[in-house]
Amino acid sequence: MxxxxxxxxxxxxxxxxxxxxxxxxxxxxxxxxxxxxxxxxxxxxxxxxxxxxxxxxxxxxxxxxxxxxxxxxxxxxxxxxxxxxxxxxxxxxNQAPAMGYDTVARVIRQELGAAPEALFREFDREPLAAASLGQVHRAVLEDGRPVAVKVQYPGVADSLHGDLDNLGMVVKTVSKTSKVMDGTAYFSEMREELLLELDYRREARLCQGFVQSAARFSDLKVPEVVSERSSERVLTLELLEGQTLKDWVVGEPSPEERFRVSRQLIRAIYGPFLCAGEIHADPHPGNFMVMKDGRLGLLDFGSIKRFSERFVDANRRMFLGAMKLESMDILGLSREVGFHVELPDSEAEALIREILHIAGRPMRSPDYDFATCEISRDMKQHFAKNAVRFLKIRPPPEAVMFFRSTGGLAQNLRLIGAQGDFRGVYLEVANLLA
Structure with missing residues (x-):
């Protein structure tokens, strides 16, 4: 409380x-x-x-x-x-210690010019959720629409800058020891993306854009933005009713429900990326809502990442080739994505091919069981075994957010533990590109 x-x-x-x-x-x-x-x-x-x-x-x-x-x-x-x-x-x-209501009201007055009671017909004093940059309160507009109002913590911008400055010192120190250990470009990418999340006006624009990116997926729901009740530190969105993924999964849903929601998660991540070139890059279980009407709701749009055309095009061709079980020029496509390779071609290709082989198991199997999935374990072992050589295969900085998103998807699917024809799910997405 x-x-x-x-x-x-x-x-x-x-x-x-x-x-x-x-x-x-x-x-x-x-x-x-x-x-x-x-x-x-x-x-x-x-x-x-x-x-x-x-x-x-x-x-x-x-x-x-x-x-x-x-x-x-x-x-x-x-x-x-x-x-x-x-x-x-x-x-x-989504359950961090919450700031008091007086502080919430003060931020809203500073940002929107009036107290919550004057701006909303109803405004719950207790938060629905409290996360890393702000907390969310349920409210009702004057026209009766229920909304979720996200209010940024005062001082969190300075806190985030401080954390990133501290981490930046570590990255800079490590990077000076060796060229192959230089992670400054990746840290800069992550730093820039995290700092951009502080601007809720930007998040509102990204949310409105993601509505279009997900429009062809009728089983997904992106909330509408209430622009007149939003600002740099306050964001008001249509309220989605249901359970967050982390709460839903502990209720022991049926195998059929597990597969249905897993299918929706795959479509939510890969669909907008392959079709529109952008991805939800903060896919922890608190950011997905299993709605009462059967749709999967998406929450938190501060980390929507829009990629370069080159990055998306090469990944799209790699994805389609994998779904068609075709032989591909893996190294050539990786270079098109933006990878910089300092190994002999044969070595680099073997390492990258094994990554794709491990990650692509659900794409090849008509009956894959995520409850016994060992993709994460095998990927870690592959990287640990070849750590020195992997330092000479450097992805482009924009890949950081792609890996954050797809890695989170894999962990969510493992959490749900569904079994079924996941190759068929990925083929559905591939068919949208035909």
Whole structure:
């Protein structure tokens, strides 16, 4: 429950935030070392205890910003943590400590010129969700339409800049050690995309554009923007009714429902990318709504990524070739995507071909079981085994957001654990390009 004070606002000082993270890292390191010692002694032990997960949620939830986004990311990895610990960390997806109503009302007055009670027929004081950059309140417009009002945390812009500056120092230090370790271009891409999320006017435009990108998929729902109740730090959207994916999946849906929603998720990620060149690049389970009418609702449009024509075209041809089970010039297409390769062609092609072979398993099988899916594990092993050589295969910076999106999709599908003809689902998307 939100308090009426500002004690839940993120600390803004760059070094204050760094100290909190350093303290958390020390506790986390001790927890992991203790677990490792037990494993060496032949005892069963989890990498992260539930108690440490609670501390992570408390600290990252208070910090919000980029720190909280990191917590959201690790909460999605099915191979890293136990279901119990992941369930604790999943609170970071939309249940962060909420700011008090007085602060919410102050931001709305500053941004829209009047108190919530004057702008809306109804405005719930308790938030529906509280996430990394802002929290969402249910409200009703004067014409009776229910809406979701997202209000940005005061000071979160400074907090996000501070987090990214701290991380940037680490990236710069590592990059100076070796050319092959230079990650500055990828960090710059991620930094720019994250900072752009602070502008809710931009998010409103992206949401309106995504309505068009998803228009041909009748089983998907993108909310309408209420422009007259939106600004740089307040965004009002049509309210979607249903359960977020993370809440829906714990209700043990039937196998048929699991497959239906999994199909919708694939269409939600690959459809707009292949058909319109843009992708939802923050696909954690709190950003999808299983609606009462059977559609899949999409939430949070601050991280919609629009790609270059070259990137989309080459990926489109690679996708169609994979669906047709055709032989492809994998290395040539990778270079067209924008990959820079410093390995002999035969070595590079073998490494990239294996990535596509692992990732493409559901695209080749008429009966794939995501409950026993080992794509994530096998991909990690492939990268670990060939780590030095992979440093000489460098994707374009814009690929960072593509990998963030498709990697999140794979983790969501594993979370749902559906079984069925997923090749048929991908063929549906491919047929839209014919």
């Amino acid at each position: 939100a308090s009426d004070s500002d004690d839940k606002l993120p600390p803004q000082g760059r070094f204050q935030r760094f100290r909190k993270l350093a303290g958390l890292s020390a506790q986390l390191g001790a927890d992991v070392l203790k677990s490792g010692a037990k494993r060496l002694a032949g005892q069963e032990s989890e990498l992260l205890t539930k108690g440490m997960a609670d501390k992570l949620v408390a600290t990252l939830g208070d910090l919000k910003g980029a720190a909280m986004k990191f917590g959201q990311a690790i909460s999605m990895d099915p191979d890293l943590l136990t279901p119990e610990v992941r369930q604790v960390l999943a609170r970071l997806q």
